[in-house]
Amino acid sequence: xxxxxxxxxxxxxxxxxxxxxxxxxxxxxxxxxxxxxxxxxxxxxxxxxxxxxxxxxxxxxxxxxxxxxxxxxxxxxxxxxxxxxxxxxxxxxxxxxxxxxxxxxxxxxxxxxxxxxxxxxxxxxxxxxxxxxxxxxxxxxxxxxxxxxxxxxxxxxxxxxxxxxxxxxxxxxxxxxxxxxxxxxxxxxxxxxxxxxxxxxxxxxxxxxxxxxxxxxxxxxxxxxxxxxxxxxxxxxxxxxxxxxxxxxxxxxxxxxxxxxxxxxxxxxxxxxxxxxxxxxxxxxxxxxxxxxxxxxxxxxxxxxxxxxxxxxxxxxxxxxxxxxxxxxxxxxxxxxxxxx
Numbered sequence: 001x002x003x004x005x006x007x008x009x010x011x012x013x014x015x016x017x018x019x020x021x022x023x024x025x026x027x028x029x030x031x032x033x034x035x036x037x038x039x040x041x042x043x044x045x046x047x048x049x050x051x052x053x054x055x056x057x058x059x060x061x062x063x064x065x066x067x068x069x070x071x072x073x074x075x076x077x078x079x080x081x082x083x084x085x086x087x088x089x090x091x092x093x094x095x096x097x098x099x100x101x102x103x104x105x106x107x108x109x110x111x112x113x114x115x116x117x118x119x120x121x122x123x124x125x126x127x128x129x130x131x132x133x134x135x136x137x138x139x140x141x142x143x144x145x146x147x148x149x150x151x152x153x154x155x156x157x158x159x160x161x162x163x164x165x166x167x168x169x170x171x172x173x174x175x176x177x178x179x180x181x182x183x184x185x186x187x188x189x190x191x192x193x194x195x196x197x198x199x200x201x202x203x204x205x206x207x208x209x210x211x212x213x214x215x216x217x218x219x220x221x222x223x224x225x226x227x228x229x230x231x232x233x234x235x236x237x238x239x240x241x242x243x244x245x246x247x248x249x250x251x252x253x254x255x256x257x258x259x260x261x262x263x264x265x266x267x268x269x270x271x272x273x274x275x276x277x278x279x280x281x282x283x284x285x286x287x288x289x290x291x292x293x294x295x296x297x298x299x300x301x302x303x304x305x306x307x308x309x310x311x312x313x314x315x316x317x318x319x320x321x322x323x324x325x326x327x328x329x330x331x332x333x334x335x336x337x338x339x340x341x
Contacts, residue, residue: 005270006034008277015253015281018260019267020241023053026263027090033271037104038091039159039241039260041137042111043330045080049337058083062341072335077110077123079334081130088131095133100184106159108137111327115315117146124151135184137161139324140168141315145175152181159186159239164194164319165303169225171311173234186258187236189225190323191218192244197319198299209296213289217300219251220285220293224304226255242323246270254279 006017018037019030021044030038048054061082065075088105095103107130109123120143124136135157138144144162151158152175160172172187195218201207202214226238240252240259243266249259250270261267293300299318302308309317315324 004033005274005277006267009253010034012277013254013279014256016258017249017267018239018258020243020260020262021047022087022263023048023051024086024090025053027087030263030267031090031094033267035267036094036102037106037135037258037260038087039106039137040084040087041106041108041161041330042080042327045076045083046330046333046337048083049334054083057086059341062338066338066341072338073110073112075338076331076334079338081107081127084127085130088133092131092133099132103133104135104157104184105133106135106137108139108161108327111324111331114139114141114324115143117143117150120144120147121150124156128156135159135186139315140172140188141320142311143315145171145311148172148175149179152176152179152183152185155181155183157184159188160236161188161241162190162314162320162323163188163225164190164197164221164317164323165309165314166221166224166228166306167309168314170228170232170234170306173229173232173236177235181235185236186239187225187229188239188241189218189222190242190319191222191240192242192248193323193326194218194221194242194303194319195244197322198297200322201297201299201318207297207299209292213292214297216285216289217293217297219247220290221300221303222252223281223283223285226252226257226281228306230256246273250275250278251280251283253277253281255281257281 016036019035020039049058061079065078084107091103091105107127113119128134137159138147139162140160163169176185198214238257243261
């Protein structure tokens with residue numbers, strides 16, 4: 001019998017598939033298809049409240065927490081932990097079999113408090129009590145780097161997230177290395193959201209570049225992160241995220257990296273299409289394409305340069321701001337659901 005798409009990717013390449021923000025049934029389907037880990041973000045609980053499958057249990061959680069606490073933000077955090085804990089139970093058998101590499105489920109804290117390193121640390125320590133396969137998802141901002149340093153020294157598994165530039169990637173790796181971390185460590189490139197930001201700038205008339213050239217930007221950025229991490233011998237596994245098209249998986253196949261994608265609309269489509277497995281991570285970028293992006297797209301030029309951003313600029317870099325805004329919107333929706341429950 002012919003193997004499924006992700007089975008063939010795993011058999012023929014070092015690239016690995018994670019599932020992002022799934023329902024419990026989607027998580028089980030992803031595991032069957034070969035997913036090795038699972039990511040969530042601060043929009044997760046709001047999205048699950050819109051799911052017929054997940055909504056009843058979450059409303060029960062919310063009502064129970066409202067009887068115990070009046071602080072809406074605290075209830076939101078507790079509800080998110082319950083939702084993620086259920087995913088952790090689904091993935092735990094995989095983690096038990098391979099605790100250093102598989103079965104992790106990520107949790108990222110309150111996006112409205114991302115500028116406070118102490119709060120990030122406190123949330124991560126508390127969330128770690130959920131189970132052995134918890135992995136902290138920490139924003140790669142100035143505040144987040146402080147948290148990464150502290151948590152790495154405590155050997156907490158970490159995903160450095162919200163990375164939209166080479167300088168953020170290198171800063172996260174160097175911070176982790178300096179702290180002497182030895183637990184699982186993943187470094188993201190949010191290629192799809194990065195592309196969304198550039199599309200928004202194109203639509204607003206802020207840049208003048210062919211859409212066909214712009215289409216390649218996020219993939220070019222991730223390939224550069226991948227090369228630099230390998231050349232520098234820095235710790236961490238590169239984790240692609242924020243996929244907005246099938247190419248945000250297929251263009252990275254062949255790399256010794258992991259990619260997290262939604263089940264519905266991405267993973268299921270890749271399985272359905274069942275295309276040949278082709279290694280593309282080392283595909284070179286034509287010089288004229290890179291020149292076009294570097295000269296006409298200032299956001300890309302800053303993201304691509306090793307020293308294009310200072311840590312104090314990470315949080316307000318337009319692609320990071322766009323991503324974080326989505327988290328804040330999701331958190332706001334969750335709090336409204338809590339108020340109305």
